[in-house]
Amino acid sequence: MSHDTLALVWFVMLGVLLIGYVILDGFDLGVGILHPAARSDTDRRLMMNSIGPLWDGNEVWLVTFGGALFAAFPNAYATVFSGFYEAFMLLLFCLILRAVSLEFRSKVHSRRWRSVWDVGFFLSSFGAALLFGVAGGNLMLGMPVGEDLAIRQSVFEQLGWYPLLVGAMTVSLFALHGAIFVYLKTEDELQRQARGWIWKAFFVFLVLYLAATAATLAVVPRATENFARWPWLWIVPVLNVLAVANIPRAMHLRRPVYAFVSSSCTIAALAFLFAVAIFPNLVPATTRPDWSVTIWNARSSEKTLGIMLVIAAVGMPFVLSYTAVIYWVFRGKVKLDRSSY
Amino acid sequence: MDVEILSRLQFAGTIMFHYLFPPLTIGLGLVMVILEVQWLRTGVKAWNEAARFWTRVFALNFALGVASGIVMEFQFGTNWAAYSRFVGDVFGSALAAEGIFAFFLESGFLAVLVFGWDRVGPRMHFFSTMMVFLGSCFSAIWIVVANSWQQTPDGYHIVETEVNGQTAYRAEITDFWAMIFNPSSVDRLTHTLIGAFILGGLLVCSICAWYALKGRHEDFVRRCFPIGLVVAAVASVAALLTGHDQAEQVAVTQPAKLAAFEGHFETGPAALYLFGWPDARAEEVRFGVAIPGMLSWLLHQDASAEVIGLDAFPEEDRPPVWLPFQAYHLMVGLGMLFIVVTVGSLPLLRGGRIYRMRPLLWVFVFLVLGGFAANQAGWVAAETGRQPWVVYPGEQDGVPMQGLRTADGLSESVTAGQVAWSMTMFGLIYALLFMVWLFVFNAKVMHGPAIEAEPPPSDTTGEGEGFLGAAALLTGGGRSLTEVREPRPDEVRERDEADERTRGSDRGSDGGRAGGSDAGDASDAGDAGERPGGGA
Numbered sequence: 038m039s040h041d042t043l044a045l046v047w048f049v050m051l052g053v054l055l056i057g058y059v060i061l062d063g064f065d066l067g068v069g070i071l072h073p074a075a076r077s078d079t080d081r082r083l084m085m086n087s088i089g090p091l092w093d094g095n096e097v098w099l100v101t102f103g104g105a106l107f108a109a110f111p112n113a114y115a116t117v118f119s120g121f122y123e124a125f126m127l128l129l130f131c132l133i134l135r136a137v138s139l140e141f142r143s144k145v146h147s148r149r150w151r152s153v154w155d156v157g158f159f160l161s162s163f164g165a166a167l168l169f170g171v172a173g174g175n176l177m178l179g180m181p182v183g184e185d186l187a188i189r190q191s192v193f194e195q196l197g198w199y200p201l202l203v204g205a206m207t208v209s210l211f212a213l214h215g216a217i218f219v220y221l222k223t224e225d226e227l228q229r230q231a232r233g234w235i236w237k238a239f240f241v242f243l244v245l246y247l248a249a250t251a252a253t254l255a256v257v258p259r260a261t262e263n264f265a266r267w268p269w270l271w272i273v274p275v276l277n278v279l280a281v282a283n284i285p286r287a288m289h290l291r292r293p294v295y296a297f298v299s300s301s302c303t304i305a306a307l308a309f310l311f312a313v314a315i316f317p318n319l320v321p322a323t324t325r326p327d328w329s330v331t332i333w334n335a336r337s338s339e340k341t342l343g344i345m346l347v348i349a350a351v352g353m354p355f356v357l358s359y360t361a362v363i364y365w366v367f368r369g370k371v372k373l374d375r376s377s378y
Numbered sequence: 379m380d381v382e383i384l385s386r387l388q389f390a391g392t393i394m395f396h397y398l399f400p401p402l403t404i405g406l407g408l409v410m411v412i413l414e415v416q417w418l419r420t421g422v423k424a425w426n427e428a429a430r431f432w433t434r435v436f437a438l439n440f441a442l443g444v445a446s447g448i449v450m451e452f453q454f455g456t457n458w459a460a461y462s463r464f465v466g467d468v469f470g471s472a473l474a475a476e477g478i479f480a481f482f483l484e485s486g487f488l489a490v491l492v493f494g495w496d497r498v499g500p501r502m503h504f505f506s507t508m509m510v511f512l513g514s515c516f517s518a519i520w521i522v523v524a525n526s527w528q529q530t531p532d533g534y535h536i537v538e539t540e541v542n543g544q545t546a547y548r549a550e551i552t553d554f555w556a557m558i559f560n561p562s563s564v565d566r567l568t569h570t571l572i573g574a575f576i577l578g579g580l581l582v583c584s585i586c587a588w589y590a591l592k593g594r595h596e597d598f599v600r601r602c603f604p605i606g607l608v609v610a611a612v613a614s615v616a617a618l619l620t621g622h623d624q625a626e627q628v629a630v631t632q633p634a635k636l637a638a639f640e641g642h643f644e645t646g647p648a649a650l651y652l653f654g655w656p657d658a659r660a661e662e663v664r665f666g667v668a669i670p671g672m673l674s675w676l677l678h679q680d681a682s683a684e685v686i687g688l689d690a691f692p693e694e695d696r697p698p699v700w701l702p703f704q705a706y707h708l709m710v711g712l713g714m715l716f717i718v719v720t721v722g723s724l725p726l727l728r729g730g731r732i733y734r735m736r737p738l739l740w741v742f743v744f745l746v747l748g749g750f751a752a753n754q755a756g757w758v759a760a761e762t763g764r765q766p767w768v769v770y771p772g773e774q775d776g777v778p779m780q781g782l783r784t785a786d787g788l789s790e791s792v793t794a795g796q797v798a799w800s801m802t803m804f805g806l807i808y809a810l811l812f813m814v815w816l817f818v819f820n821a822k823v824m825h826g827p828a829i830e831a832e833p834p835p836s837d838t839t840g841e842g843e844g845f846l847g848a849a850a851l852l853t854g855g856g857r858s859l860t861e862v863r864e865p866r867p868d869e870v871r872e873r874d875e876a877d878e879r880t881r882g883s884d885r886g887s888d889g890g891r892a893g894g895s896d897a898g899d900a901s902d903a904g905d906a907g908e909r910p911g912g913g914a
Contacts, residue, residue, distance in 0.1 A: 111466020
């Protein structure tokens with residue numbers, strides 16, 4: 038494979054890792070966002086335990102995405118991580134707080150102790166989802182990349198209305214995805230409640246999705262350039278709309294698995310559209326278009342990209358097979374047992 | 379303080395915090411594998427209980443290892459962007475391989491390990507334990523390889539790149555296997571893994587010794603203590619041998635580092651200091667006790683052989699001396715102590731004599747702290763001894779290759795204020811995390827291995843164990859990732875009452891699941907409503 042093909046392949050691979058991450062961690066972040074809506078301690082425990090064996094593995098997709106970005110496009114990794122310094126520190130804070138809240142909530146039988154970790158679990162899940170959206174929104178808009186590829190911008194400058202809108206949409210989408218997951222994993226009253234959350238989250242998401250789409254078309258003209266070049270790409274937004282529309286249909290037909298597949302497809306489609314909108318940039322520059330960090334000027338050497346492809350080809354089948362095994366072992370409705378949180 | 383010092387401190391702080399946990403999980407992983415083998419081989423339930431206990435301890439440490447590990451991965455990019463651009467082609471691929479080969483394996487099978495006791499058969503559980511242990515070793519392999527490449531780079535060349543009209547240099551792989559098997563990676567990897575086994579063995583010894591002193595869980599102690607002791611003893615001796623190999627290798631590949639370790643300022647025959655207080659400015663070691671010619675003899679079997687001293691390097695290329703010297707000597711000293719105590723105790727296992735030797739048991743209770751300190755000190759020596767380089771200058775086919783100074787690896791855009799702010803935030807959350815870790819860890823040890831443990835008396839304050847002991851009692855009712863417990867008799871009663879209530883009211887109405895409107899009541903009834911061992 039040529040160097041250019043390898044760079045393209047790795048752009049796609051990163052997309053796959055990103056989609057894997059947002060679909061998988063999306064539902065467990067969503068469960069955290071919905072956490073305060075649960076009425077009793079048992080319901081909260083059921084919700085936490087529905088993601089108990091899974092969230093840790095889901096987060097590994099993010100770690101691997103980070104490692105792959107570092108290896109395949111070191112300049113992009115360096116630019117993005119140092120450019121979003123405060124935002125990413127807050128994200129790390131959220132991820133740590135979330136892990137700790139999940140781990141330690143059940144350790145002490147006291148209302149105050151548990152409510153502290155309940156708040157921690159909610160805030161960290163909400164915060165992480167919002168920050169992912171905000172980062173995505175900023176990358177859509179483009180960032181003030183300097184001549185040396187560095188971004189000098191504070192977190193407050195990164196909290197414009199458009200990134201916040203994308204952030205809010207992400208939060209609502211994860212909440213929707215999480216609500217469908219809770220519906221799948223629970224029974225009786227909690228399941229009935231989850232049905233209510235699905236509808237609420239769906240309408241909030243629908244409004245924000247339409248608003249974000251309109252806003253993107255208005256303020257990011259670059260977003261549709263690639264669609265003009267490759268018209269077959271239009272199939273993705275069409276599928277996206279169908280997937281969104283299929284969620285209420287599936288719920289109406291009481292086919293929650295289809296609804297979950299549909300919300301997964303919605304997430305995948307949005308991540309795909311994001312990738313198409315910025316391609317071939319990884320960080321579009323607002324300073325001068327030719328200062329953008331692209332897959333061409335950020336990539337690693339041909340040799341390294343080739344080696345990494347071999348590593349991925351050897352490793353990913355294993356990853357997928359034991360991910361499948363784990364989800365199979367923990368299939369079915371969540372029950373509280375003696376190894377539960 | 380400037381951004382360089384702050385970023386160095388932040389990196390040191392976060393990596394040292396992180397490195398409390400991975401060696402524990404690697405070492406305990408080995409112990410868990412041994413225990414599950416015993417269980418599968420003999421079918422004795424006590425082995426299973428022991429395996430479950432260490433699994434709970436393992437899972438607690440694993441959770442913190444993951445949480446603090448993500449910070450490490452992000453930090454390369456956030457604080458050290460220039461470094462990331464320089465090494466990404468090489469270091470990044472090792473890191474990505476770690477993610478793909480190690481992290482997925484560990485975190486996936488950890489779920490089975492912890493939550494799967496009642497869901498999968500013993501063989502599948504054993505397989506999962508093996509996979510988690512293997513995953514933690516893979517993880518060590520890739521990250522130590524990546525770090526070793528920075529110490530003794532190989533299989534690469536430095537390439538000039540041009541972006542936006544600006545020239546930059548970066549390392550690119552030319553030979554993958556030469557990069558992986560660079561001159562120091564095998565030595566450093568075995569030494570790192572052995573250090574982890576020492577720590578795992580010593581932790582098992584520590585907890586068992588404490589139980590023995592308190593007269594608790596005698597059967598458990600007699601099963602686990604010998605395993606911990608043998609692991610620690612074998613690993614301690616192995617650490618000496620691999621350590622010696624490594625010193626010989628460092629003498630060749632990083633002579634400045636070895637000179638700093640030993641406070642060897644002038645090229646010539648070198649003494650071996652037992653301890654001392656090196657003064658880099660005066661170029662001498664104060665208050666030192668040394669064996670003349672010993673270092674020369676160890677390296678070359680000739681007490682008058684020449685060893686390169688710090689004077690062979692221009693001042694700007696010299697590492698600091700005091701810190702690597704002390705960290706290195708602390709590690710070596712502790713290593714010698716481990717050998718003496720653990721190997722010396724092996725004969726005492728016969729007939730269980732050791733369980734009656736209270737002073738020695740107390741030594742074991744605290745020796746694990748030395749295990750933590752030795753693992754940390756070894757890395758402090760390795761990393762500070764590498765300075766001022768983050769990537770050592772090297773040579774490929776006779777052509778010198780430039781290195782990267784740590785000071786040149788900083789992020790272009792990040793300011794001291796930003797680092798100070800994030801350090802404060804992480805300082806706070808790590809302090810909190812550490813306290814909660816101590817608290818839960820202590821609770822697990824207090825709770826002990828038995829699944830059907832006696833309920834702790836709720837009206838006393840923890841047998842004089844102070845705050846942590848008292849706090850541990852509070853956790854008697856906890857359920858968690860890392861805890862397995864049968865309900866107490868009073869909970870069983872509550873459960874029956876709760877079931878009564880459930881049957882007595884409309885199914886599905888919210889009031890049906892909890893007798894009262896109070897959330898606390900709901901919690902009790904909810905907990906009690908579960909079926910022990912259910913959920914299959």
